[in-house]
Amino acid sequence: MGTKGIQAFCFPRRRKTMAEKDDTLLALRHSMSHVMADAVLEIFPDAQIAIGPAIDNGFYYDFELPRSLTPEDLEDITSRMKNIIAGKLPFEKRVVSRKEAAEVFAGQKYKIELLEAIPEGDEVSLYTVGKFTDLCRGPHVESTARLNAEAFKLLSVAGAYWRGDEHNQMLQRIYGTAWENPKDLRLYLQHLEEVEKRDHRKLGRELDLFSTHEEAGPGLIYWHPKGARIRLAIEDYWRKRHYEGGYEQLYTPHVGKSWLWETSGHLGFYNENMYAPMEVDKSDYYIKPMNCPFHILIYKNSMKSYRDLPLRWAELGTVYRYERSGVLHGLLRVRGFTQDDAHLFCTPEQMEEEILGVLRFSLSIWKDFGFSDIKAYLATKPEKSVGSQEDWDRAIQSLKKAIDAEGLTYEMDEGGGAFYGPKIDLKIKDALGREWQMTTIQFDFNLPERFDMTFVDHDGKEKRPLMIHRALLGSLERFFGVLVEHYGGAFPVWLSPVQAVVIPVAPAFEGYAAQVADALKTAGIRAEKDLTDNRMNAKIRNAQNEKIPYMLVVGEREEQESSVSLRKRNGDRENGVPLQNFIDSVKEVIARKELL
RNA sequence: GCCAGAAUAGCUCAGUGGUAGAGCAGCUCACUCGUAAUGAGCAGGUCCUCGGUUCAAGUCCGAGUUCUGGCUCCA
Numbered sequence: 085m086g087t088k089g090i091q092a093f094c095f096p097r098r099r100k101t102m103a104e105k106d107d108t109l110l111a112l113r114h115s116m117s118h119v120m121a122d123a124v125l126e127i128f129p130d131a132q133i134a135i136g137p138a139i140d141n142g143f144y145y146d147f148e149l150p151r152s153l154t155p156e157d158l159e160d161i162t163s164r165m166k167n168i169i170a171g172k173l174p175f176e177k178r179v180v181s182r183k184e185a186a187e188v189f190a191g192q193k194y195k196i197e198l199l200e201a202i203p204e205g206d207e208v209s210l211y212t213v214g215k216f217t218d219l220c221r222g223p224h225v226e227s228t229a230r231l232n233a234e235a236f237k238l239l240s241v242a243g244a245y246w247r248g249d250e251h252n253q254m255l256q257r258i259y260g261t262a263w264e265n266p267k268d269l270r271l272y273l274q275h276l277e278e279v280e281k282r283d284h285r286k287l288g289r290e291l292d293l294f295s296t297h298e299e300a301g302p303g304l305i306y307w308h309p310k311g312a313r314i315r316l317a318i319e320d321y322w323r324k325r326h327y328e329g330g331y332e333q334l335y336t337p338h339v340g341k342s343w344l345w346e347t348s349g350h351l352g353f354y355n356e357n358m359y360a361p362m363e364v365d366k367s368d369y370y371i372k373p374m375n376c377p378f379h380i381l382i383y384k385n386s387m388k389s390y391r392d393l394p395l396r397w398a399e400l401g402t403v404y405r406y407e408r409s410g411v412l413h414g415l416l417r418v419r420g421f422t423q424d425d426a427h428l429f430c431t432p433e434q435m436e437e438e439i440l441g442v443l444r445f446s447l448s449i450w451k452d453f454g455f456s457d458i459k460a461y462l463a464t465k466p467e468k469s470v471g472s473q474e475d476w477d478r479a480i481q482s483l484k485k486a487i488d489a490e491g492l493t494y495e496m497d498e499g500g501g502a503f504y505g506p507k508i509d510l511k512i513k514d515a516l517g518r519e520w521q522m523t524t525i526q527f528d529f530n531l532p533e534r535f536d537m538t539f540v541d542h543d544g545k546e547k548r549p550l551m552i553h554r555a556l557l558g559s560l561e562r563f564f565g566v567l568v569e570h571y572g573g574a575f576p577v578w579l580s581p582v583q584a585v586v587i588p589v590a591p592a593f594e595g596y597a598a599q600v601a602d603a604l605k606t607a608g609i610r611a612e613k614d615l616t617d618n619r620m621n622a623k624i625r626n627a628q629n630e631k632i633p634y635m636l637v638v639g640e641r642e643e644q645e646s647s648v649s650l651r652k653r654n655g656d657r658e659n660g661v662p663l664q665n666f667i668d669s670v671k672e673v674i675a676r677k678e679l680l
Numbered sequence: 681g682c683c684a685g686a687a688u689a690g691c692u693c694a695g696u697g698g699u700a701g702a703g704c705a706g707c708u709c710a711c712u713c714g715u716a717a718u719g720a721g722c723a724g725g726u727c728c729u730c731g732g733u734u735c736a737a738g739u740c741c742g743a744g745u746u747c748u749g750g751c752u753c754c755a
Contacts, residue, residue: 139753152684198755209755219755242750243683250751254683257750289691298728298746408681410751589714618717625716639714651715659714 107223109264113138115175115213115224116165116236116262117145122216123164124149124258127157133218134194134246134255141272142236142261146244148194149256158238158258165236168214172229177222178210185210188217194246195219235269236262279516284568285414291573291630293581294415294564303412303419305561310581313610314567315560317579319400321452322424322557329445331396331426336378338402342368347534348377353503357405375401376528376553379427380535383549388539393549394430394438400560401425415565422560428552431539435479435550439525440486443508446523446556447490450512452677453567454576457513460492461521463500470504471529479527480506504530514570522558522566527551574631574653578674582632586613586648587623589639596643600636600663607667609674628653633680634670654680 117136120143125131128149136145180188182199185208189195199219202208211220213228225231238260246252263269280286288294293311296304307315326333342361345351350358354373361368372378379397388395402422411417430438450458462483465476483506487494494508501507505527511519528551531537538546557563567575577583584604588597597613604611614623620637627635636648641660648666650658673680 135754137753137755144753155685195755202755211755221755240749241684244751245682247754248752250682254751256683259750296747302746409746410681410683412747587715590712592712617711619711619713621713621715622717623715628716635715637715641714649715655715657715 110138111223111225112231112264113143113262114222115228116231116260117143118175118211118213118216118218118220118224119165119168119228119231120161120238120258120260121145121147121218122168122214123161125216126164127160132192132194135198136218142239142259144257144259146246146255146257148253153241153256153258158241161258162238166233169228169231169233171214172227173214174227175224176212177224178212179207180210182208185219189219232263232265234266235264236260237269237273275516279518279569282516282569282572283414284416284565287568287573288415291581293568301419302409303407303417305415305418305420311564313581314575314579315564318557318560318563321578322400322449325445325449326398326426329396330441331398334379334382334397334399336375336382336399336401337372339369339371340377342370344377344381345370348374348380348531349534350374350377357407359404359406371404372401373403373405375399375403375423375425376427376531377535380531380537380551383429383537384535388429388549390431390539390541393539394428394434396426396428396438398424398426415561415568418559418561421562423555424557424560424563426554426556428554429537429539429549430552431541431547432478432550436482436485438552439482440489442525442552442554443486443490443492446510446525446554447492449556450510450523454570454677454679455512455514458492459511459513459519460487460494461497461500461509461511462487462494463497463502463507463509465506466499466501466503468503469501470533475529476506483508483525483527502526504528512566514566515572516569520566522563523556524554524558526553528553574633576677576679577633577670578677580631580633581610582612582630583610583670583674584612584634584636585623585627585632586611586636586638587620587627588613588615589620589637591617593639593643597638600638600648603663604667604670607671609667609670624651634666636666652680 114137117138121133121136124145124147125133128147130150132148134146134148136143182202185199186196188210189199195218199208208219209221210217211222211224212218213224238258240259242257242259243254244257245254261269261272263272288311291310292308293314294308295306296302297306323333339362342351345358350373351370358373359371361370363369378401379399382397383395400422402420404420407417407419412419426442428438428442447458450456462480464480465473469476487508507524507526509521509525510523511521512523513519532548532551537549537551539549541547567579575581586597586601586604588594594613594615597615601611601613614627616623618626624635624637631653633653635651635653637651638648642648645660645662647660647662650656650661650666
């Protein structure tokens with residue numbers, strides 16, 4: 085994924101002040117990493133230093149140290165950094181020869197390696213602050229007087245491979261965050277707290293949505309009744325929209341013989357992500373990591389004419405992929421998941437329209453789920469690829485055209501496509517401003533060839549159809565995780581597992597409460613009644629903590645006039661609402677997919 | 681997979697070598713109660729697993745499992 089590009093994209097041609105501010109922050113953070121390195125070298129004079137760039141919201145520096153760092157070390161480093169900053173030391177730049185630089189960094193193997201990697205002819209510059217000199221392109225602030233000792237915080241220590249390559253030495257990376265002033269730091273730390281509060285793993289437990297079970301295997305998700313209700317609401321909507329959008333839906337098996345995966349090529353290039361085969365009747369069967377080969381078999385089940393195309397085939401297909409143990413993360417990175425997959429098969433003439441259609445369709449669904457801040461990333465031909473240059477160019481053109489037609493901002497990821505075709509990825513921004521890569525729309529010049537897919541064209545000749553893979557939400561597990569965090573567990577009414585709870589003010593009104601709950605259920609509203617022996621206040625508190633959108637308090641008055649007293653999750657109250665009016669208005673809110 | 685940290689009741693956590701604790705949740709009982717916690721009682725543990733040190737291990741050591749933060753930001 086093109087991170088280089090993301091930076092360029094984050095700071096588009098906006099008001100100049102913004103860009104300037106970003107540059108300032110970048111220099112500030114980068115300078116902070118040098119100050120930190122200086123502090124670390126005070127403690128460990130023999131440390132090997134690697135790299136220390138500015139990153140989003142902060143900075144890091146990688147070191148090879150004689151021992152592992154502890155939280156106490158971070159405090160020590162922090163106070164040393166504060167001293168260095170208080171010294172108002174200048175950052176001094178010096179352009180030197182390679183020979184001179186090599187002398188300065190004698191014994192610093194990573195710096196020497198970096199130095200040797202600088203292209204011949206490029207300037208070699210050193211920056212010195214305090215006792216610390218680094219091989220560095222800059223830029224930096226002119227002096228530590230420009231750094232605010234109260235506006236940074238060291239956050240964590242983590243292992244990181246030299247140059248990100250697991251064959252290399254593992255270094256210790258210290259992450260920090262730095263801002264222009266203490267207020268910005270405080271806001272950022274508050275943001276981190278908010279992120280923690282919304283963590284889908286925490287909310288998943290609190291709201292009883294899902295679990296995992298180490299004794300039964302990590303990375304495998306168990307959907308509890310409340311989580312399953314949400315998933316069903318998502319799936320119902322998804323199926324309806326796909327049907328309306330001209331898709332057919334398929335069901336395919338979960339395993340297939342090795343022939344299938346040899347033909348598709350997965351055993352060759354995807355093997356390390358596949359579960360080991362199981363032997364049945366002397367054949368190897370593999371659990372599917374992808375749905376595409378199955379859809380292709382259905383395509384090939386009969387002759388296809390150009391009149392049959394385009395075909396749009398969707399499936400909520402559950403796949404299993406081996407992910408390395410260290411990368412599993414809640415619902416966001418799992419080993420078994422259900423893709424909301426689709427494959428489009430069309431003629432070359434239909435390509436543009438199909439691409440535009442699938443993009444438009446995706447955006448419309450995202451909107452219904454409450455996401456409208458969406459960016460596209462267009463990935464082009466990598467070095468190793470299949471398919472002709474002409475195919476690639478045409479496909480990329482049509483992707484670009486579709487993005488333009490939808491007025492999406494996008495960024496190119498040159499060379500970032502899969503070997504089998506270019507793609508558009510959509511990243512959505514959630515309520516906390518975080519980007520998540522969800523939708524992917526990929527051309528495939530490989531599989532139609534491998535499976536020898538054909539259609540008969542106008543001229544009676546057999547031709548190769550175009551194939552497009554598409555996952556819209558990505559996977560239901562991951563999407564659900566993002567959804568939980570986006571809404572902080574307070575789902576819009578149409579997705580809420582319990583849409584309304586009826587709360588009698590006293591045991592005497594349990595009969596009427598049950599009657600109201602039944603009426604709501606009959607009207608298609610997911611309603612429950614709280615007949616526990618808790619006090620009314622406790623029931624309201626529980627419902628509030630469960631983030632149930634509507635609480636219906638009923639007592640004598642309500643029973644007499646067939647009404648409910650309405651308390652919404654946001655605290656709004658309305659007494660004496662006729663039951664039927666409430667039902668009508670909730671149905672309206674559900675139909676419009678309103679937040680509340 | 682690798683680096684670091686963590687694992688005690690369903691949940692959140694206390695317990696630094698000498699008889700396993702709290703709050704919440706659960707269960708039982710009482711209570712005629714109007715918009716964010718009624719009260720009392722009861723029950724609940726292989727202190728992640730296996731091995732070691734020790735008179736004695738939740739606590740110290742080793743191995744494993746799982747979880748958490750990282751391993752993309754290119755001087």
